[in-house]
Amino acid sequence: MLLQFNFYKLKREYILSLTFFSLSYFFSILNPLHFNPWSGFLSEFITFLSLLILLFIFYNKKLLIPKLVTPIFLIALVPIFQFFLGQVFYFQKAVLASTYILSFGIAYSMAYTICQKDKNIELSKIVMELLSITFIIAGIFSACIAIIQWLGLVHDSEYILNLVGNRPYANMAQPNHLATLLTLSLLSCLYFFEKRKNTLVLSIISVILIFCIALTQSRTTWLVSLFVLIFYWVKTKEFNFRLSKKKIFIWFLSYVLIIFSLPILNSVLSNYFNINDTSTIVERASSGYLRLQIWDQMLHAIIQKPIWGYGWNQTTAAQYAVIDRVHGHEWASSAHNIILDVIIWCGLPIGLIITGYFFYIYLTFLIKSKSSETIVATLMISAVLIHSLLEYPLYYSYFLLPVGLLCGVVLSEISNDYIKVPLFFNWILIVFSFFGIGYIFTEYNKISDNMIAANMHEMNDLKTELILPYPIPFFDMFNERAKWIALYPYSKVSSEELDQSRKMVQTYLTPYDLYKFAKLLAFNGHKEEAIRQLTILKIMYNQSYSYESLFVKEASVKKTYSVAKQ
Structure with missing residues (x-):
């Protein structure tokens, strides 16, 4: 048998x-269950x-x-x-x-x-x-x-x-x-x-x-x-x-x-x-040549920031840094190459040490x-x-x-x-x-309620700050995601809030995020950076908007981009 x-x-x-x-x-x-925000x-x-x-x-x-x-x-x-x-x-x-x-x-x-x-x-x-x-x-x-x-x-x-x-x-x-x-x-x-x-x-x-x-x-x-x-x-x-x-x-x-x-x-x-x-x-x-575009972007990103990198699991931040100079049409949550990813995250010195270490182990396995x-x-x-x-x-x-x-x-x-x-x-x-695993499972199940609250807040064009039904200390990224979705883009915000929004765009490089961030920047007087978001939107998704259109409140973000927000 x-x-x-x-x-x-x-x-x-x-x-x-x-x-x-x-x-x-x-x-x-x-x-078979795959749902947002973490499918x-x-x-x-x-x-x-x-x-x-x-x-x-x-x-x-x-x-x-x-x-x-x-x-x-x-x-x-x-x-x-x-x-x-x-x-x-x-x-x-x-x-x-x-x-x-x-x-x-x-x-x-x-x-x-x-x-x-x-x-x-x-x-x-x-x-x-x-x-x-x-x-x-x-x-x-x-x-x-x-x-x-x-x-x-x-x-x-x-x-x-x-x-x-x-x-x-x-x-x-x-x-x-x-x-x-x-x-x-x-x-x-x-x-x-x-x-x-x-x-x-x-x-x-x-x-x-x-x-x-x-x-x-x-x-x-x-x-x-x-x-x-x-x-x-x-x-x-x-x-x-x-x-x-x-x-x-x-x-x-x-x-x-x-x-x-x-x-x-x-x-x-x-x-x-x-x-x-x-x-x-x-x-x-x-x-399958989109990978070549991504690799080209990552190499330019490494050249731009060679020593310390962009942070672990933040390949999108590297793409965001170079996308208007090295064009591509796909959001890269990964470099599609583990060696490039590690170097992007950690920079050349630490990245090469880490990849060299694992290469040595693998070579030992092959030989012995x-x-x-x-x-x-x-x-x-x-x-x-x-x-x-x-x-x-x-x-x-x-x-x-x-x-x-x-x-x-x-x-x-x-x-x-x-x-x-x-x-x-x-x-x-x-x-x-x-x-730890019990805590994460319990807390993760509360995220959907936060996202529903955020979407309802946005749908009603509420200008007040979102009060999360369940603030989750561990899942701070999803907390900030809910707050970002709920944020009224025609609001005067502090530089700290603007920086938090910038981090969100460098994490989710979607049409929704780019367009909404462009509106927020324009309303707060950051014209050049707002135009850059529109440029990236045109490069990546072939969607064109004028700078003046960012001030037209009828062009609701929620009506234009209702997908991929989470």
């Missing part, structure tokens, strides 16, 4: 925690909950932190320092960024500790088996949802997102995210094949996964496929794989064949199903991975990293935290140099995490 594993060797608390971790991660991937909040919450469940393994066991990992915990302090230095605009952004980095380091250390605990049991195999099962199950269900979306079988379902466009994305809302998840699932099948599990079942699952990867039309997976092919061939000199070079090349060719035949298949099936037209491989290969566990784990890490060079999957905990666990598995077979953490630290971490 496929599921003949070694879990009986684990203690009960290990089995329970690892099982609940897998179930939680599974639900985070299949979650992925529920998935992120469930993923962090899965990490907290895994943390309960260490209620009576010391956590081992590899010395190679300790710089990660120092990097986690950078956003906090930037906030207190006034570089990061909002406390919420700083703390969440630090939490993500810290959680990555903890996931890294937890997997390392589990794999190091008993040298008589090959725990790295058990951890890899569990992660691979999790990826495969999540991948199979997501693939089924993607096929349902592709064929147009379900509309307005509570459990499946409606398809917008012609690229299925299951419940992950982004086709490239689905492609990366399915790639992780496919690599999990490779791992089980190497461990001599049921070949027929694995082959059937692999065919489904490859077909659905092709359905996503992701260019990222083209690069990942080539990398896997090259890396696999290089490693055959050091490791005797069960899957021969010839067979893996056949699998690669089957993927290419499906990509080329997909438009024909769509044409045939469109007579029976409600299928949208699919782009050909030539159309996909010749599109010798077993099927470490080789496949390194391939999985590589799939996410290649994606992160073209987009921003590491912004999402359902990719970031599993990568941390995979890194721990690889490092456990490479290094035995670690620091033992006192047991009381584990309890502090568990208790703090439990109350």
Whole structure:
């Protein structure tokens, strides 16, 4: 059978925690609920909950932190320092960024500790088996949802997102995210094949996964496929794989064949199903140049502010600084390249140190991975990293935290140099995490009431300051967002209030924000800066307004731009 594993060797608390971790991660991937102001909040919450469940393994066991990992915990302090230095605009952004980095380091250390605990049991195999099962199950269900979306079988379902466009994305809302998840699932099948599990079942699952990867039309997976092919061939000199070079090349060719035949298949099936037209491989290969515009903007932004950067997770602020000189037509919440992002956030000196550190770790993994566990784990890490060079999957905990666990598995077979953490630290971490995640969930659910109050305030053109129904100290960015939406643009405001509005525009570079800020600036006598907002509006969204039109109160902001305000 496929599921003949070694879990009986684990203690009960290990089995329970690892099982609940897998179930939680599974639900985070299949979650169909995506709402403003933080569309992925529920998935992120469930993923962090899965990490907290895994943390309960260490209620009576010391956590081992590899010395190679300790710089990660120092990097986690950078956003906090930037906030207190006034570089990061909002406390919420700083703390969440630090939490993500810290959680990555903890996931890294937890997997390392589990794999190091008993040298008589090959725990790295058990951890890899569990992660691979999790990826495969999540991948199979997501693939089924993607096929349902592709064929147009379900509309307005509570459990499946409606398809917008012609690229299925299951419940992950982004086709490239689905492609990366399915790639992780496919690599999990490779791992089980190497461990001599049921070949027929694995082959059937692999065919489904490859077909659905092709359905996503992701260019990222083209690069990942080539990398896997090259890396696999290089490693055959050091490791005797069960899957021969010839067979893996056949699998690669089957993927290419499906990509080329997909438009024909769509044409045939469109007579029976409600299928949208699919782009050909030539159309996909010749599109996507908006990334080049974004990278050009980011390079100019780095030149403009090379030393200290623009603050963690504030790529939009960098774009805002150069958009009227280096034109682009897409709001960049990310540089679509993790290296550029880090340098934008931290500046060249710190940014290069951070990226150099992680490159050293990754290079160590590539060179020193010798077993099927470490080789496949390194391939999985590589799939996410290649994606992160073209987009921003590491912004999402359902990719970031599993990568941390995979890194721990690889490092456990490479290094035995670690620091033992006192047991009381584990309890502090568990208790703090439990109350922290509960507090964030409770407080986040109040934000919608604040946003409703803000919209009602704006709709009625109220000139008074908005009194938030629920002031939320932690979510200060969403507090300010609600106040900004409610702000009457024809108001005399202080320089501090104007600066707060400026920060909001540098966070949300939407037509609504640009036009409203232009009105506020014009009414307060800042003509040149108001004209700049109109220029940016013209460059990015091809919407033209004269400076004089900013004083016409009938052209209500709320009537012109009622979308994307949150």
